[in-house]
Amino acid sequence: MSKNKIPEFLRHAKLLKKNAIRYAASESVIFFKESFVNEGWTDGALTKWKKSSTxxxxxxxxxxxxxxxxxxxxxxxxxxxxxxxxxSDHAEIHNEGGYITVTEQMKRYFWAQHLKFKKRNKKKAEFCKFMALKKVGSKVKIDKRQFIGESRTLMQNLDSWFRGTVNTNFDKQKQEYTFILQSDGNSAY
Incomplete structure (x- = not known):
């Protein structure tokens, strides 16, 4: 008579949970970084970012x-x-959009950029001059260009991976713990 094999469901569940956490973290970072490649945010579908006017x-x-x-x-x-x-210092304003307040430091930066581009690139020099002449305390609108946050597509991808992994593990266990024929011809689990 041979030994009965009992599936180690608890061990497999712990391993699956550990792998799911690691996979979700890795895939989330990759998914959010892909927003930059796609130049837009994917929730249910890709929404392209507005092109920068600067x-x-x-x-x-x-x-x-x-x-x-x-x-x-x-x-x-x-x-x-x-x-x-x-x-990054400016991640929140780009992800959520909003207004930034013009400071003296910003004005100095744009004057320096204006002088840098004055002879080489008239379009950039004009833009920098325009920004440098803004009044301290005035507001500049930054368009929302979301690249990180809750996403239905990301959750669907993670759910799909999890279901596939559970099914694969279950199929492996089914194969490992099939009927074992005893010497007398009776089947045992």
Missing amino acids: PLAGKRTLYKSGKLMQSIRKLEATDQRLVVIAD
Whole structure:
């Protein structure tokens, strides 16, 4: 007579939970960074960002140096919650949109940029002069260009992965713990 094999469901469940947390954290960071590649936010469908009107912008919207995209990282991943952040100084204003207040420091920066571009790039020089002449305390509108947040598409992707992983593990266990024929011809589990 042979031994009965009992599936180790608890061990498999713990391993699945651990892998799900790790996978969700990794995929979330990748998903949010893909917003920069797609130049838009994907909730149910991709919503393209409004192109920047400033001549100082890079070739791609929100991607001049790459610092904003590179600031996206996992802060916390537990079985209770997952926190992914973008810790660049200007992440919040770009993600949510809003107004920024013109400061003396901004005016000095744009005067320096104006002088830098004066002979090389008239369009950039004019824009910098326009910004440098703004009154301290005046407001500049920053359009919302969301790249991080809750997303139905991301959740569907994670759910799909989880279902697939559970099904794969279940199928493996079914194969491992099939009937074992005893020597007397009776089947046992």
